[in-house]
Amino acid sequence: MAKLKLPAAPSNPLSSPKRPGKDYGPSGGLGHAGEAGASAVDWIDERTSLSGGLRWAMFRKVPKGTNWFYTLGSSTMFAFLSQAVTGVFLAMYYDPSATRAYASIQYINNEVFLGEFVHGMHRWGSSVMVILIFLHMARTFFFGAYKYPRELNWVIGVALLVMTMTMSFSGYLLPFDQRSYWATIVGVNINGTGPLVGPYLSEFLRAGPYFGATTLSRFYAIHMLMVPGAIAALMGFHLYLVAKLGTTAPPWVKAKPSEELSEEKVTVG
Amino acid sequence: MNKKQKEQYLRDYGTLKSQGKPFFPYAVAKDSAMAVVVMAVIVAMAIVLGAELGPKADPTSTTYTPRPEWYFFFLFELLKVIKAPALVPLATIGVPTICLILLFLLPFYDRGAERRPERRPIATTAGIFVVCAMGYLTYLGASAGPPTQIDIPIPTNIASQGPEAVTNFKAGSQVVAQSGCAACHQFGENGNSGPGPALTKIGARLPAQAIQRTLLNPSAPMPSFSALSEESPEQFAQMVGFLAALK
Numbered sequence: 389m390a391k392l393k394l395p396a397a398p399s400n401p402l403s404s405p406k407r408p409g410k411d412y413g414p415s416g417g418l419g420h421a422g423e424a425g426a427s428a429v430d431w432i433d434e435r436t437s438l439s440g441g442l443r444w445a446m447f448r449k450v451p452k453g454t455n456w457f458y459t460l461g462s463s464t465m466f467a468f469l470s471q472a473v474t475g476v477f478l479a480m481y482y483d484p485s486a487t488r489a490y491a492s493i494q495y496i497n498n499e500v501f502l503g504e505f506v507h508g509m510h511r512w513g514s515s516v517m518v519i520l521i522f523l524h525m526a527r528t529f530f531f532g533a534y535k536y537p538r539e540l541n542w543v544i545g546v547a548l549l550v551m552t553m554t555m556s557f558s559g560y561l562l563p564f565d566q567r568s569y570w571a572t573i574v575g576v577n578i579n580g581t582g583p584l585v586g587p588y589l590s591e592f593l594r595a596g597p598y599f600g601a602t603t604l605s606r607f608y609a610i611h612m613l614m615v616p617g618a619i620a621a622l623m624g625f626h627l628y629l630v631a632k633l634g635t636t637a638p639p640w641v642k643a644k645p646s647e648e649l650s651e652e653k654v655t656v657g
Numbered sequence: 658m659n660k661k662q663k664e665q666y667l668r669d670y671g672t673l674k675s676q677g678k679p680f681f682p683y684a685v686a687k688d689s690a691m692a693v694v695v696m697a698v699i700v701a702m703a704i705v706l707g708a709e710l711g712p713k714a715d716p717t718s719t720t721y722t723p724r725p726e727w728y729f730f731f732l733f734e735l736l737k738v739i740k741a742p743a744l745v746p747l748a749t750i751g752v753p754t755i756c757l758i759l760l761f762l763l764p765f766y767d768r769g770a771e772r773r774p775e776r777r778p779i780a781t782t783a784g785i786f787v788v789c790a791m792g793y794l795t796y797l798g799a800s801a802g803p804p805t806q807i808d809i810p811i812p813t814n815i816a817s818q819g820p821e822a823v824t825n826f827k828a829g830s831q832v833v834a835q836s837g838c839a840a841c842h843q844f845g846e847n848g849n850s851g852p853g854p855a856l857t858k859i860g861a862r863l864p865a866q867a868i869q870r871t872l873l874n875p876s877a878p879m880p881s882f883s884a885l886s887e888e889s890p891e892q893f894a895q896m897v898g899f900l901a902a903l904k
């Protein structure tokens with residue numbers, strides 16, 4: 389019996405074909421250098437398949453009629469990122485101990501290069517973020533964007549709102565001046581009047597029955613580790629759902645089927 | 658929404674989406690422009706308003722005004738609207754908790770298919786009411802100045818006890834004023850009418866000892882003055898004396 393010839397072994401499957409076009413780029417070393425960026429991206433993508441997800445997120449369509457009100461969500465996220473970056477710089481100098489906190493903030497304000505500026509950005513950025521989150525919530529409320537199929541995204545949003553307010557509350561104590569100290573005492577006491585969990589909550593916040601030395605470090609841990617981590621995670625889920633479900637069209641934009649489809653309708657009907 | 662309405666919505670949405678533009682670069686461009694505006698606002702506020710520090714926290718000091726950050730004013734003012742002592746837990750935690758639960762569950766009880774605000778009269782009215790109420794309460798909180806002044810005429814029974822009693826009364830009024838009590842209590846013409854009860858005639862209702870006990874061991878949200886009584890018993894005694902003389 390005649391044997392079938394084995395097919396020739398393929399050339400290296402990982403080497404990509406030459407780009408089309410005769411005069412593509414300089415040949416030799418320079419040409420390879422030019423392709424280095426593309427092949428580095430290829431190398432990563434071959435091992436992660438990230439490009440599909442990126443294409444899915446970036447080239448999804450945004451419905452007709454989308455207007456400037458739809459930028460409020462991403463602005464909230466941007467304000468949060470600004471808080472995160474300025475917060476990291478403050479954390480490099482801040483000392484969360486009842487005896488040294490005030491002095492360390494004074495040091496940031498008076499000695500550190502651009503210290504008061506970064507501190508100011510962090511302080512006023514919190515107001516900006518709170519305003520933006522309420523505006524974004526008002527937008528989704530009045531546009532009816534919380535309805536089917538986006539109910540879950542609304543619920544996550546409310547959780548984000550609560551956590552943003554928690555950030556403000558826990559951050560207010562950190563400068564440890566008179567205003568922040570006494571306002572926080574009253575705030576914690578208010579929490580304590582709540583039914584059932586109230587007393588436990590205020591005791592947890594105070595780290596004990598009285599406002600003491602560990603209270604400040606507890607607030608610091610809540611403010612810079614616990615809540616921001618949870619916010620980042622929930623924000624990721626919120627944005628995943630936005631990309632998955634798509635953003636709503638403004639409620640007054642009417643869906644008109646395209647021409648071809650309506651013709652089809654006529655012939656069928 | 659029933660099944661048919663859901664399918665209708667998804668179909669209409671699919672049509673609108675297919676007629677839209679890609680997220681990148683169109684929406685990204687708008688978002689980026691807005692991000693630049695947000696950054697500019699934050700930078701401008703940081704430069705203009707700075708980040709001043711107040712005096713260092715001092716548990717024994719009597720010159721503080723317990724004021725929260727402005728965006729908590731609406732919660733703080735809620736305490737003043739609901740004043741009856743029995744209802745205070747309701748105001749402090751009850752109303753916010755109920756509002757929060759209503760907010761969380763919104764998509765589950767408002768299940769209508771209609772999305773245009775002008776055709777959702779209940780939702781839109783409720784939304785506008787909440788926005789106005791929060792705005793009004795925030796305004797109230799912002800316009801209540803730091804209450805550090807208390808002018809009360811010297812009661813006749815104090816005046817008749819001689820100059821020392823008058824001096825003590827005045828000193829006590831100063832301690833009370835500087836302690837920020839008037840942020841939450843009313844004293845005659847001065848102070849806010851809540852969240853705490855009016856103290857204009859507190860001396861007639863409580864003997865000095867009971868007043869002292871309350872100051873040392875107050876019910877929330879009032880802060881305790883036990884630190885003051887330890888660090889500066891004289892000032893604390895003046896404070897109690899002043900309050901007990903208000904009849």
Ligand code: HEM
Binds near residue numbers: 459461534543545
């Ligand atoms: C940290 C806070 C938040 C961030 C970073 C964030 C971010 C976003 C972004 C980028 C979008 C895309 C559409 C748009 O920008 O309008 C979005 C959509 C949405 N957000 Fe948020 N959001 C936050 C908080 C909230 C809150 C507090 C709520 C409501 C209680 C909420 C409810 C929604 C809903 C229902 C949508 C879908 C809107 C639509 O499809 O038209 N989000 N969010």
